[in-house]
Amino acid sequence: MVRVEKIIRVYKDGKVVKRKALFDTGSRRSYFSREFAEKIGYKRYPEVKKVQLAVKDKYADLIGYTTVYIEVEGHILPEMETIGVIENLAVDAIIGLNIMESYGIYIENDEIKFKQQPPSSTII
Secondary structure, eight states: OOEEEEEEEEEETTEEEEEEEEEETTOSSOEEEHHHHHHHOOEEEEEEEEEEOSSTTOEEEEEEEEEEEEEETTEEOSSOEEEEEETTOSSSEEEOHHHHHHTTEEEETTEEEESSSSOOOOOO
């Protein structure tokens, strides 16, 4: 598991918000904290869903989702991404493998790199 923190920009409904994100190869999905999601807007689920954490018998509360464009290292990713919203998330944003693998993002020497620039999604 490799982790690095970098600043991202999030675009939604004409808003652009800059935040520190944890790029985490140990996370399969990507998430925003409730506090951050409230600044850009999100939809609540009718019922809280549970997301299992990497700690035995520990879960996070998935309370909703938002759909945004994300800018990483000066590149706006070409597709909108649906991001889960977690209650009490310790960081503003976690960028997980679902986004990193889709756009060829990897971490080398604590730096964000792209297999291809500009990044693009690939249909296999």
